[in-house]
Amino acid sequence: MELELRGITKQFPGVLANDDVSLTARSGKVLALIGENGAGKSTLMNVLSGLYRPDAGEIVMDGVVQSFGDPGDAIEAGIGMVHQHFMLVPVFSVWENVVLGVEPVKGPGVLSRKEARREVREISERFGLAVDPDALVEDLPVGIQQRVEIIKVLLRGAKVLVFDEPTAVLTPQEVDEFFGIVDELKGRGATIIFITHKLKEALAIADDITVLRGGKVAGHADPKTATPEDLATMMVGRDIELVVEKAAATPGEEVLTLHGVHMLDDYGRAILDHVDLSVRAGEIVGVAGIQGNGQTELVEAITGLLPLAGGKVEFLGQDITHASPRQRHAAGIAHVPEDRNEMGMVESFSVAENLVLDSYYAKPFSRRGVMDGPVIREHASWMVEAFDVRPPLIDNTGGALSGGNAQKMIVAREFSREVPLVICAQPTRGIDVGSIEYIHEQIVKKRDEGKAILIVSTELDEIFALSDRIVVMYDGRIVAEMQAAETTPTEVGLYMAGKAA
Ligand SMILES: Nc1ncnc2c1ncn2[C@@H]1O[C@H](COP(=O)(O)OP(=O)(O)OP(=O)(O)O)[C@@H](O)[C@H]1O
Ligand SMILES: [Mg+2]
Structure with a gap:
């Protein structure tokens, strides 16, 4: 299935998260989508999976323009999203998780529970995933939980598989195994979109690379010839020191x-x-x-x-x-x-x-038990600036930050102590x-x-x-x-x- 995004635009209050984004993902190939924190990668994939309605632009699959009213429509069209944070129910078995939510889906995605168990086993064997349908999800290592997510989307007939930072939580061995699974999926003609911050991984596994910057396509790179430094420069718009300069330590007490x-x-x-x-x-x-x-x-x-x-x-x-x-x-x-x-x-x-989550009750953020709003705000403005939390809007909710920017906010808070x-x-x-x-x-x-x-x-x-x-x-x-x-x-x-x- 060839997937084309044409001119996708998505605005949040105060943030143009996707700005006229166009890209192509080919059948049987891996497209790596890379870019800075907040560049708009997850948003673009949420548009593709029907979670967000774009303000402008088209999703085209094998030449046919799609219209996704909700995630069910996208699933039915063959889009399978494996999220950054797994959405499995820990106390359910693998097969229960796999059928969960299929019931309300109209059309060919409907499964009986009995069938599901057999199909989980069948897909697991076909793709060499080695997942036991009766295992409890909470007992499984992260790498196997991810495979459950993969089975989930394959069972729903996914032709386009989207992985949002799948390797961030995997061990090196699990990463190797994951790449093996990706190869298997490729071999069967799947279209794969792979989001990562690890440039070496993008170069190792991708057939095509698209770089987003500030919501726009900054360019495309050829993994056969590009270096990690090239990609870093395209992402950030400046040269990056991939090693830190530091003097020898002088340990004390x-x-x-x-x-x-x-x-x-x-x-x-x-x-x-x-x-x-x-x-x-x-x-x-x-x-x-x-x-x-x-x-x-x-x-x-x-x-x-x-x-x-x-x-x-x-x-x-x-x-x-x-x-x-x-x-x-x-x-x-x-x-x-x-x-x-x-x-x-x-x-x-x-x-x-x-930014004051566990210090709001103490000086200088509170005096005699009363929080000092202006001091907290000034502190927050300074920190989002210093740690480059984007967008630097201190009244937005923490939940509206992109994954990496949320992490920067936490580092800012702890490092300012x-x-x-x-x-x-x-x-x-x-x-x-x-x-x-x-x-x-x-x-x-x-x-x-x-x-x-x-x-x-x-x-x-x-x-x-x-x-x-x-x-x-x-x-x-x-x-x-x-x-x-x-x-x-x-x-x-x-x-x-x-x-x-
Ligand atoms: N629900 C939302 N409400 C408001 N703003 C949002 C929302 N979701 C994302 N944004 C904003 O849209 C921009 C793009 O975010 P997105 O999550 O797509 O980035 P990303 O490229 O996936 O980054 P990361 O690498 O950190 O995961 C960011 O500025 C983010 O703050
Ligand atoms: Mg993201």
Whole structure:
């Protein structure tokens, strides 16, 4: 199915999200759609999937102009959207999720539940997806949940598959497997649109590349000849330093110390296994590891979100093992959380409110229990400017921000606190190359001001770009610790895979 978008325009209050966008996606090919945070990628795909009505423009499939009144129309026409945030019901089985919502769809998409189970198995086998129809979604790793989403759209007869940042949450191995699935889909003639911020991925998998900037098409690139630098320049309109400049660290006193920190999961298994770790003032410690090896729990142990089964957490020499998350926050621990939608922001609050989410009750934002509106607004205006949150409209809701801009807002809030310890979990997930450069510079600046920084990242590039010292987590344990300057990505990668002794 050849898909053509002609002159798509979509306006939100104060923002022209798509401005006369035209592009073509070919049958049996992958079109990578790239662009800065807020460039209009997700909006364009929401127009394509019938979620938004465009103000102008046409969607043309195999030469036929379409008119989508709602997502049901788009599904019926063969558009399959795999969203940035999965929309599965965790307590349902795979097959229940797959049939969910099909009932109201008119026409050929209607399925009986009995059939569904058989068809899930059949599609899973045909595309080599290895998904058990009876498994509970909440028990499945993210990579498999994504396959459930893929089965869901394939069952509905999708000819055009849209993936909005599918690899942001995958492990390197899952990314490889995902690319295998994409190849399989291509081979069967599917038209694939792939949104990513990882330029190397776009170059590796795409047949065509379209770059959006400020809602407009900035240009097209040929993946056979383009370099990551070329793409970055097209996206941002300037040259990007893909590596951060930084001097050697001068570590000072110990700010954070973990002694034998132990944590158990619901089944009594160790998810943190006697972890010892220290972070000093003026150094960046990077925690490397494949997702799911205890890094999330490590951060929860430090920020107080989960109780320990044993061990001790010390902050500036004080035992904070039993302090509440709020007490730790107030004591001086900043935290950029891994899951920005669940923990980092309130979507219905304004940007200004989100920027003081956990400090509105204290000086200078409140005096004698009364919030100071002008101070909060001035602070917000300054921060959206400094961290390039776009659009810089502090009265818009947090939920109206694009994925990457929401993340920038959270980083801005946490980094504006003058505190001794900053914990950053996946600080640049979903962030475009230009903003990654800026956030990395800010992290190094914090270090040079003498703050202790702990970075947890599944991106080895990011670990190496920032860390002075690297620890590797595997199976709930710290299996290696080294100076960044004395190791290589290959060596760290081996530890991450549990292969080095
Ligand atoms: N529901 C909405 N209401 C108001 N503005 C919106 C809404 N959805 C998106 N926007 C705005 O439209 C613009 C484009 O957003 P979009 O989500 O399409 O960006 P994106 O390219 O997907 O970015 P990212 O890489 O950060 O995900 C942004 O300025 C965003 O703030
Ligand atoms: Mg987006």
